[in-house]
Amino acid sequence: MNKKSLRIIDLRSDTVTKPSGAMREVMMTAEVGDDVFGEDPTINLLQDKAADLFDMESALFVPSGTMANEIAIKVHTNPGDEVITDCLSHIVHFESGAPGLLSGINLLSIQTPNGIITAEQIEKALRPDRIAYPHNSLISLENTHNYGGGAIFPLSEIKRISSLAKRKSLRLHLDGARIFNAMAVTGIKPGEYSQHFDSVMFCLSKGLGAPVGSLLMGSKDFVDAARRYRKMFGGGMRQIGMLGAAGIYALDNNVERLNEDHKNAKLLAEAFQSTLLFELNTGLVETNIVIAGIADRNTSPQEAAARLEENGILVFPFGDNSIRAVTHLDISNEDIEDACERIKRHF
Numbered sequence: 379m380n381k382k383s384l385r386i387i388d389l390r391s392d393t394v395t396k397p398s399g400a401m402r403e404v405m406m407t408a409e410v411g412d413d414v415f416g417e418d419p420t421i422n423l424l425q426d427k428a429a430d431l432f433d434m435e436s437a438l439f440v441p442s443g444t445m446a447n448e449i450a451i452k453v454h455t456n457p458g459d460e461v462i463t464d465c466l467s468h469i470v471h472f473e474s475g476a477p478g479l480l481s482g483i484n485l486l487s488i489q490t491p492n493g494i495i496t497a498e499q500i501e502k503a504l505r506p507d508r509i510a511y512p513h514n515s516l517i518s519l520e521n522t523h524n525y526g527g528g529a530i531f532p533l534s535e536i537k538r539i540s541s542l543a544k545r546k547s548l549r550l551h552l553d554g555a556r557i558f559n560a561m562a563v564t565g566i567k568p569g570e571y572s573q574h575f576d577s578v579m580f581c582l583s584k585g586l587g588a589p590v591g592s593l594l595m596g597s598k599d600f601v602d603a604a605r606r607y608r609k610m611f612g613g614g615m616r617q618i619g620m621l622g623a624a625g626i627y628a629l630d631n632n633v634e635r636l637n638e639d640h641k642n643a644k645l646l647a648e649a650f651q652s653t654l655l656f657e658l659n660t661g662l663v664e665t666n667i668v669i670a671g672i673a674d675r676n677t678s679p680q681e682a683a684a685r686l687e688e689n690g691i692l693v694f695p696f697g698d699n700s701i702r703a704v705t706h707l708d709i710s711n712e713d714i715e716d717a718c719e720r721i722k723r724h725f
């Protein structure tokens with residue numbers, strides 16, 4: 379095949395999706411107002427819709443998932459506190475050290491192969507109440523788990539962690555950047571997840587295909603405090619109804635289809651598994667993220683990604699010995715069949 383004519387199949391992330399024509403149309407005609415004054419009618423609609431959907435008192439639109447997590451940490455903690463999370467979490471690895479800078483807290487990250495930690499692990503990690511130790515004030519979970527290969531956090535474990543948190547007077551936050559992917563697989567309703575948390579965030583700009591934005595939800599008091607920190611962190615925006623319209627469109631139109639991405643991820647995983655270069659347990663692929671290990675120890679993740687790129691497939695090198703591929707709204711079943719065929723033929 380002539381490499382120059384190869385169609386690029388971009389599997390680096392579900393953040394690469396572009397707003398569709400229909401989404402752009404609703405953005406064009408959105409009503410707008412000054413959102414810092416709380417006067418953007420479309421953002422207000424989106425916030426109400428999210429709060430209703432998740433059965434939470436209140437919701438706040440923020441520019442990014444990172445800002446949502448960082449605001450939640452800020453509201454739930456005091457400087458010097460220690461936040462318990464897992465060793466692979468987004469807040470540990472991919473938020474540029476913001477928890478230390480913005481909230482002055484330590485992160486205690488519990489070891490786990492896929493991001494799913496247990497109530498027992500957390501209880502063991504909790505600090506005794508002595509002046510030499512940091513104060514534990516918050517637990518943060520991630521569902522689905524990005525670095526954990528899209529793993530779904532079991533609701534049964536969330537319930538056990540939530541009751542531990544209540545018993546120990548700790549707050550519980552959910553980084554639900556991809557919670558809709560978890561719900562698509564489990565059939566569990568948003569409120570069944572959210573009732574166990576003091577705050578929940580989800581992203582519009584990943585599997586749901588909107589260009590910008592996340593929703594941070596919780597009690598009215600939590601969201602009032604969050605709104606103040608959103609302004610302080612530079613996330614107070616003005617006439618952003620266009621972004622709100624994209625978000626409403628995404629919730630109305632792009633949730634039902636998420637299992638297509640999950641089916642495509644399984645096909646992709648099987649293709650990687652069938653090669654000599656890659657190795658993975660396809661049973662571990664639960665949602666739209668595929669982490670394929672590299673069987674040949676002489677090939678680095680960067681080299682493996684470069685070889686895939688030569689064949690028109692974009693992925694991210696991942697950790698010491700793997701690559702990550704993510705299926706999404708802008709990748710059709712035809713694209714995946716094409717990608718699988720290229721992988722099987724060239725690797």
Ligand SMILES: Cc1ncc(COP(=O)(O)O)c(C=O)c1O
Pocket residue numbers: 393441442443444445447468520522523524553555556581583592
């Ligand atoms: C699990 C998780 N949380 C938070 C974020 C941050 O979202 P954003 O890129 O909008 O800051 C991401 C982004 O990929 C993510 O995967």
